[in-house]
Amino acid sequence: MKDMDDSAITRNGNSLILAYDHGTEHGPVDFEPMPKSADPRHVFEVSQHDAVTALALQKGNAEYYRNWQENTGNEGAPLLLKINGNSSLPKREDYYSPKQCSVQYAVEELDADAIGYTMYAGSIHEDEMWKDFREVQEEARKYDVPVVMWSYPRGKGIEENPDYSGQKDPEVVAYGARLGLELGADMVKCKYPGNQEDWERLESQVAELKTVMSGGSKRSDRAFLQDVHDTIEVSGNGLAVGRNIFQREEPGELLDKLEKVIFEGKTVDEAM
Amino acid sequence: MKDMDDSAITRNGNSLILAYDHGTEHGPVDFEPMPKSADPRHVFEVSQHDAVTALALQKGNAEYYRNWQENTGNEGAPLLLKINGNSSLPKREDYYSPKQCSVQYAVEELDADAIGYTMYAGSIHEDEMWKDFREVQEEARKYDVPVVMWSYPRGKGIEENPDYSGQKDPEVVAYGARLGLELGADMVKCKYPGNQEDWERLESQVAELKTVMSGGSKRSDRAFLQDVHDTIEVSGNGLAVGRNIFQREEPGELLDKLEKVIFEGKTVDEAM
């Protein structure tokens, strides 16, 4: 575990990751509510808001982002390169996410500020992913870039286990976070289990490891900010968010509020 | 994504790829309508037309092509080396296309101007192909040669998904194109979904990425040119074509017309 407080992707110890891998993971359907969101340049621009401490991209878009920065002179957010990913097109026996970028390429060619890796613990492919992650983590250490684990336990081991209610089962979410600590991640991105108590339980498993909550279902801005605040209050370190930001007509408004909650220690009332 | 406008395989920003991998993919049966088309030298000669910005070959024919150029003194079209491919002989569990040439060999020994790779998203082997492509793409970057993805979603994930009508489903074609962007291709070659509107939808997913439409079913030259023109009109960048050119007695005639439509901004009427 690295000291993330000096990292390019944190600010006052916390993070707001703007994730834009929907074109890989779900395809064009995700951009339908706001067609211009299919154009990466739109999201690159959104990422310039001060609240964004990292823009998470797959390799192709990361190449494009670096070109865009150079061509436009815009600075944009620090680059969090997602090292693996998958499409929703094939029928897999169970969850798996192959590497589509090497750490070497991410750092040497794309000057990534951090590395992201999705771990599907609970899948029959979990052991293979451990091996993939081992390599990724150690190579990232070599280059001294931090590693964010998208820790998403799922698959047959979760679905078919009567002790678990599903991917948001507090026990499952906490076990996933703990694996981030045990395997050597510097930050974990976890599903919000639904209430502060269960997030606190998760925090109890990871000592000083940085945690960010992952999106969640559609709700009002106030309810959303409240969830973010609730995690911060019990040692959470922020948020990873995608469509809820880049598919707004005025993403700046919500980003302003998130900035207050995540980086300035404000309550929801103060932020609204 | 590289700036392809300076590339050896584009002209005025667009491309016409003459593809000749039928002997690999389908075998002798494809040459029956015009037996001399089985001889690569016939196609090498056709490729000399100014309209052809790339000749796509498998390794063995590429070696032969370089010898032919040297022995005859002919210049021929730039070489687009197809890195993977397969025969139609075995019964596969699902679509897969193994590498038959390394990027190193393609560039160092055969001086390839570009690299081609077929991606079968939707196959149960998709994840393995991502890994193969990762390596190919990064090695191509090292040598600074562009990568063209034959992006052909197919296989059980497409066939057994009731939401999709098949390989030409506009959603499927657009998702395939988007994967080219996300994974770091410099150009995608996609099935023509059948009408301009669906091609435009595809274009909306790939920002500035170059796109070429792939052949399609037999129709009149006018109808064919119209399809090509329709894609160009909505940001398409040209065409990949095979038998429809090299199995004509006078391929130069159609190539003349395609040249006007693809590189000179002419309408079909102007080109005919």
Added chain:
Amino acid sequence: MKDMDDSAITRNGNSLILAYDHGTEHGPVDFEPMPKSADPRHVFEVSQHDAVTALALQKGNAEYYRNWQENTGNEGAPLLLKINGNSSLPKREDYYSPKQCSVQYAVEELDADAIGYTMYAGSIHEDEMWKDFREVQEEARKYDVPVVMWSYPRGKGIEENPDYSGQKDPEVVAYGARLGLELGADMVKCKYPGNQEDWERLESQVAELKTVMSGGSKRSDRAFLQDVHDTIEVSGNGLAVGRNIFQREEPGELLDKLEKVIFEGKTVDEAM
């Protein structure tokens, strides 16, 4: 087999390994009886007792441990880096434990004093684990660090063999220990088969190889110390223990007693 008497993880030829990989192997549930045991720093502190000759950690906690030592100035116990491990989340066809750390990283970056590897002989994945272990053992030799094999025969080959009563069958335990000798481990960690005679049988199979007994079921401190003493008496070399130590309010008391039995040749009565 190395001469372990000079090793950092032995004292007077014996060892007491404090194992803390429960967050990997079983998840948060293992920490419930004593919530603060979920915090690695609690266990790091416990490991400072003189009786502890090695603290066994997975990579992430080992990184954390090295930071903790540096930041607090505490010395702590020698580091035994567990090279492989697994979570209990997926449904595996049979037992397997993937590598989550390379020996190179363990030694060069984490300055590990010893390497630990779990071998599941009897699993359908045993042969694959032999290959993994071969590499681990030879790399450890290169760096001159000793290798401890968690030798735990289990899986279908054990469960479905009517000749065996299970994982603690004396024949199974002894065969597992012997594999440690044959494959080149420097110490084996074996399940206590339940009585001194069966441990003696195990010892007869491993010549001078170091052996440590592994935990066992809950029982009184006296009974526990008696088991430890019984193995020592017949050439055993100590103990690997986890929750039975770090989940006590006052672990020092039992550690004091274990120290007498394991390193000072005391009887249980003398130690109590």
Added chain:
Amino acid sequence: MKDMDDSAITRNGNSLILAYDHGTEHGPVDFEPMPKSADPRHVFEVSQHDAVTALALQKGNAEYYRNWQENTGNEGAPLLLKINGNSSLPKREDYYSPKQCSVQYAVEELDADAIGYTMYAGSIHEDEMWKDFREVQEEARKYDVPVVMWSYPRGKGIEENPDYSGQKDPEVVAYGARLGLELGADMVKCKYPGNQEDWERLESQVAELKTVMSGGSKRSDRAFLQDVHDTIEVSGNGLAVGRNIFQREEPGELLDKLEKVIFEGKTVDEAM
């Protein structure tokens, strides 16, 4: 495709390959008709006939051959090292032939004049064999030794395809030969489909690639020579033969005749 006319394994542009891999492929049973043929030295001696332009051996016999040459002072035929092969002992799911020799070893240690590789297109393992062949072909290029492909389409893809009558189906044989061209072989060894017309069809698919016919069923010497002549007449480049030569009491007689037909342009009548 290399210019094979300068190759060590051709003479006047054609080849006669004496193949001796029966001990690998079929075992002792193949030597029963003439027990002394089980002794490689017998075949080494036969290979000294001027008509033999290559002796095809597996690694072990190739090592033995080089020793024999050194010890006896005999020159023998150029060495064509078979890089892969298999035994008939296991029940495979479908045809596959693993590498038993690296190209590096073949060339650096055994000074091979050419490399041989068996390709089973049509097998479910075809794609894996493409990958194996890719490596073999590119390494052979590095050492500048020619590659002969034993192109034998077979397996479930052929047997279960109602369009094909079997391994000697003219379409299948021609497709196999074409794959030799596409994948970068310098010579293909194909089953004789049974008549000159079908061999001509095969030749039409491979441009200038060298071809040799493979053995065939037992028939009179005249009929056999006629088949060889028929292929030569339509651009064939010779023959690969095994037992029909080395299991004769006087192999020299038939070799004399083959020499006339293959290298001297004689008719069968002239050769008899």
Added chain:
Amino acid sequence: MKDMDDSAITRNGNSLILAYDHGTEHGPVDFEPMPKSADPRHVFEVSQHDAVTALALQKGNAEYYRNWQENTGNEGAPLLLKINGNSSLPKREDYYSPKQCSVQYAVEELDADAIGYTMYAGSIHEDEMWKDFREVQEEARKYDVPVVMWSYPRGKGIEENPDYSGQKDPEVVAYGARLGLELGADMVKCKYPGNQEDWERLESQVAELKTVMSGGSKRSDRAFLQDVHDTIEVSGNGLAVGRNIFQREEPGELLDKLEKVIFEGKTVDEAM
């Protein structure tokens, strides 16, 4: 095939290999008839008899053996390092024997005089073992150490083939021996098929390759010596033996007799 007559593991052209891998292959049960045989040091001592030209060990015991030699000053027999092996604990789909030692480690670190490899032709894993053996054989050549193949055809391909009566079928044994020749071994260790005639058949398949017979069922010393003699008489090169030697109270007596039969050309009557 190397000239083995100069090898460290032959004497007068023949070999007596004392094999001690029973702890790996069968576990403690094999040592029950004579408990002290579980201690490798007992066998190390036995190996000092002049008749023993090689002691075959797995890696862990080989490390121990080298230490024992150094510590005791005993010379012992030349070391034949078994590179692969397996335990009898798991249920495998078919026979396989994974590598537990690299050739590099065997030679560079353990100064092995020869390498041993078990080949299970006839298993569905045969092709994989060919690949493993290829690497082993070529690496051994690099270090100039001879390779002994334990050539034991077995598995489904043998059991389910009605033409074969089992592992000792003379045809099967001879095919196995031939594979040793074809794949580049320097000596093969084969099951004794039961009579001299069948061993002679085996010899007819391997030219000058060294052969040693493998143990066989319990019988009188005279009958055992007769079998050994019968193989020697028809070009056999000796014996590999284990428990029949090291589990005797006075192994020297039988070793004296074997010495006469194997290395001094004596008849059984002369040796008794």
